[in-house]
Structure formats: structure tokens, C-alpha cells
Amino acid sequence: MVSRLFSSIPSVTRKLLIANVAVFLLQSIAGASEATRAWPLWFELWPWVPAPYEVDGPGFMPWQLLTSGFMHGGLGHLVFNMLALVMFGSSIEYEWGARRYAIYYVVCLLGSALLQLAAATYAIYQGQLILTLGASGAIYGLLLAYGVMFPNRKVTLLPFPIVLKARTLVIVYALASLFYGVFTTGTGVAHFAHLGGMLVGWLLIRWWRSHPPRGGSGGPRRDPRAEALRARRKASKLRLVK
Template structure:
């Protein structure tokens, strides 16, 4: 497993174990509280929220996706650019959730690496659009680009309609946006050389 992917998984799992041992009281200041004032006084929340998770299923699926998609992307981009891509997704996901929270008055804290994961999914779909991925439930194979497009559309639908509460859909979409912007930066800087 490449070094940044390994470091992300290990650090996230260690923090989750701390949460399980009653450390959530101490970790609460590291969740993303989607208000502009809070982020101005606690800017670390733009990143720290991505290392916290709400349960075994939450961390398992996020870290499984980091392993599955991140390992290959890190091999393509190298450690430094891969880390830039990851944190672009995490930070832009946080900013998107803050914007939505301010617009609609949502004050619920946000935790989880999903914004970074959605950034990886978008990047994977762009780089390997015809590669087959298989959904876990139901197990349907499809091209990566189609999978990413459908998943993004589903997140937008669920976020706008509010049919699935307790999920930061706009953080997911913001993660995709951040990764897309970082990819564009990578390509434009390559063309300038």
C-alpha cells in the first residue's frame, strides 16, 4: 500500500479507536461545526473532521474506498500530488457543507472522510472511465465514469430533497468539486512546463 494511503488509513483507524474508548468528548472540537464563525475560530476543523467517524460501518466503507481507489491514484500521482488531491476534496467538502449550513441553518456537526473519498471517486472515474467497478449492494458491474456520475447525481438528489437525513451530501459533492479543481490545476501546470 502506498505511503499516504497507508498513513490516512492508519491515522483514521487510530483516532476511531480513541473515539471508541470514550475519547469523543475530547474529539468534539475536531468535528466540523458548519458555521462561519466557528471555522474562523477553529480552522483545523476543515481537515480534522475527516479523521472522525460515526460507527464501524462508516469507517469501514470510507477506509475500504481509500484503499481501493486511493492506492491506485497515489501510484499514478505520487505521494505529494495525491495528498494535495485528498486534502482538496476534504477542505472543499467542508466549505460546501458550511455554505449549505449557513444557507439553511443546519448546525449539526459533520464527521467522516467521505468528502475525500468522493474526491477520489471522481478522480478515478476521470482517469479510468471505462474500468469496471462493482457495487457492493447490489453487485452490479459498470464503467467507473458511469458509477461516479450516478453516485454524484444521487448525492445531489438526496441533498436537495432531504430524503436521507444525517448525511452530509453537500460535503460529498464539495469533495468531488475540490478534486476536480485540483485535477484541472495538475493538468494546467503540466501544460505550462
């Protein structure tokens, strides 16, 4: 049963799920030994530290823009993000196909990291050192795309048992991230990464809609491979009914 459910997750979403879990396991292994405990710090997102400020650690490295998006601060953090990845990402990948979906995910991840980098660098001047890790920025980009593509679908607002339309959920999370990012500090949540993922995702969708492929009518087009994925998904459901 579990293997059937896992195999029903489309290819890119499944690979992202595996990658995030694998990296979390490596983090846990490294953290268990005194000799390797500091290794993960090289892959979390550090702020850019201008002179004359100094930090005790590796500081910002370009690869952190990508690697930090596959790391998590705890099991709960990982589980929440992976549930959202499967919930939103699967539907988007079935609609767009693997290639466009993968591009969108990576662009949202990098965009969220860049905005968070700017926010964390600004925080240096306020006497705060903020390190960032987690897939939440890319997940918020997926939430934005889901709300654009399926605005009237009903979604449960986590962690509260409240059911909202997808477009309403997007607005609620965006406003909450903006409020907490601007007016609060020390929450332990990368609100600007969330906003960055949404903003970059929105810009990319607008770009695709205004620059359709030759012969297209605007917006992300359905990939033939996505059609095949949806067909296999329906066939899988029929087999389960038997």
C-alpha cells in the first residue's frame, strides 16, 4: 500500500522528497559526532557580512543559495514541508509536466534564498546573526502556483482545521508572512524567504503567460508527458478500486 502511494507521486516531486529526506539524514549523522557537527554550517544560508563586521563561522558561500533549501531544522520542519511538497507539488507537476515544474521549483528556491539573504544581511546591521535553512521558500512558491492554477479548490489551513479556497489560502499566508517579516523579530521563521518564493513564482508565471511558446495562447502549456502522467494516475486509481 505504501509503495503504491509513493509510486503515485510524480517523478520530480518524488525525487525532491527523497533528496530532502536524504539530506536530513546526513545532517543528523553529522550532528551526532563532535568531529563533524560543524559541517552542515557550510551549507546553511549565511548572510553576507560586510566589513568591519565579523562572524564566527564560514560566512556566505554562493552554493548556500541552493543547498540551504534541502536542509531542515528538525523532524517537524521536514515533515510539514514534505507534506506540502507532495500536496501542492504533485498537482502542479501533473499539470505542467516534469521539466517546467522542476524549473519553477528551482527558480522559487533560489529567489526565496536571495530575498532572505538580503534580509539577513540587513539584520547584521541590527546586531543579529541569522542563519537560514529549509525548503519553505520553494514550498510557498508552489502554494502560489497552486492558488493560481486551482483557485477554487478547497485546502485545509495548517495547523488549524480550517478549510479555505486555494486563492484565499495564498492571500492569508502571504499577508501573514509580510506582517511577521516586517513587524516581528526573533520568531525563528524565515518570513522573507516565504515572500521571496511567492514573489519569484508570481513573476515567473507572469513571464510564461506573456511569452508563450510559439503557437501558444499564453501561460504554462500542458506538457504531453504531463498528460501521460495524469493518464497513469487515473489508471492507478482504477486498479486500486479493483
